[in-house]
Amino acid sequence: MKNRLRRTMMFLNAQKASLVKDAYIYKPDSIIFDLEDAVAENQKDSARIALYNALKSIDYKGIELVVRINGLDTPHFKEDIRAAVAGGIHTVRVPKTETCEDVWAAEKEIEKAEKEFGVPVGKTLMMAAIETPLGVMKAYELAKSSKRIMGISFGAGDYVRTMRTTRSPEGVELLGARTQVVIAARAAGIMCFDTVYLDVDNMEGFADEVRLIKQLGFDGKSIISPKQIAITHQIFAPTQAEIAKAETTIRAIDEYARDGIGVFTVDGQMIDIAMLEGAKRTIELAKASGIYEGDLA
Amino acid sequence: MLLKKSAIAGTLESSDVQIRIEPGQSGIELFLSSSVMNLYGRQIRATILTTLANLGVENAKVTAVDKGAVDCTIKARVECAVFRAAEIKENLPWGVRM
Numbered sequence: 001m002k003n004r005l006r007r008t009m010m011f012l013n014a015q016k017a018s019l020v021k022d023a024y025i026y027k028p029d030s031i032i033f034d035l036e037d038a039v040a041e042n043q044k045d046s047a048r049i050a051l052y053n054a055l056k057s058i059d060y061k062g063i064e065l066v067v068r069i070n071g072l073d074t075p076h077f078k079e080d081i082r083a084a085v086a087g088g089i090h091t092v093r094v095p096k097t098e099t100c101e102d103v104w105a106a107e108k109e110i111e112k113a114e115k116e117f118g119v120p121v122g123k124t125l126m127m128a129a130i131e132t133p134l135g136v137m138k139a140y141e142l143a144k145s146s147k148r149i150m151g152i153s154f155g156a157g158d159y160v161r162t163m164r165t166t167r168s169p170e171g172v173e174l175l176g177a178r179t180q181v182v183i184a185a186r187a188a189g190i191m192c193f194d195t196v197y198l199d200v201d202n203m204e205g206f207a208d209e210v211r212l213i214k215q216l217g218f219d220g221k222s223i224i225s226p227k228q229i230a231i232t233h234q235i236f237a238p239t240q241a242e243i244a245k246a247e248t249t250i251r252a253i254d255e256y257a258r259d260g261i262g263v264f265t266v267d268g269q270m271i272d273i274a275m276l277e278g279a280k281r282t283i284e285l286a287k288a289s290g291i292y293e294g295d296l297a
Numbered sequence: 298m299l300l301k302k303s304a305i306a307g308t309l310e311s312s313d314v315q316i317r318i319e320p321g322q323s324g325i326e327l328f329l330s331s332s333v334m335n336l337y338g339r340q341i342r343a344t345i346l347t348t349l350a351n352l353g354v355e356n357a358k359v360t361a362v363d364k365g366a367v368d369c370t371i372k373a374r375v376e377c378a379v380f381r382a383a384e385i386k387e388n389l390p391w392g393v394r395m
Binding site for chain 2: 016017018020021045046049050052053054056057058078079082083086087117
């Protein structure tokens, strides 16, 4: 499903049996099985086979299943794609994308695998990871490069290295890239996800960063620990005031639309049709967060 | 499938199983130790033997040290050990014999 709730995308090492077998109990919105950086070079085959068997055997309870394949400059990525598509993966995350050709190279292999394993062509979605200055500059092109692209994801690790800087608690060195990436995603009409926060014991710092990226407009965050799930969902959940305003907006637009009126005021606030999408998104988010008690369908 | 050399897959971490496989000449010889032997020994043995049969391995000496792995992990580690022993690195038969 191209559009769905993706507040938390949890990375786990596909080679680690203890992580793979029951990651669904933590209820992230998406699980990213990592075949790339987390897996030692001499265990790439083992991780790939473990991923395939997990996908075929474990019921992940409706959680989106994503695979981070190895880079397009490695001998691994084609077999990564074959294993993942054969197993029924939902989404392929392509690392370090910089050009449309990168996306197309992965897409070509995905399509081949879909045909080989009887998966409807086009079913497997893609995410482009943007991790370099060039990737940031090309973010919009990457976001528009394929119909399979459901979102772009910013990765800070390689980005700060190639920018010759380091990560700071405030994240000022990432602000330009984050802003450009999220603008590109919105302009292309796709989703956008932020990078991981590495200090898993610093929950206060993590919460600050989630608040920042939510305010910037991101749809969710890549995470590396189950500890980071609940707080992210909590921050992304709308407040009761936001829910009430969304309900009022939806009802008022519906009512005034019947009389052919497009712009009007409610409680002194101007409301127009452009606000409908945002209001509906707030209600959907409230429902997904388990805090909606109203009666809007 | 023809095994060309000895190979190991998996770890001794909790929830994993380590499989060592060597080419053999007289059917499948399976040596299993498990932290849950009394409860699941028979099932683990069956999973290992079925996986070997699906891959067409008829002669091998297999040593398995189980640390509470679920079925799909056991299957994955056996498959990995077999492909390593057969020196097959790509174009694996996903969805066919796996």
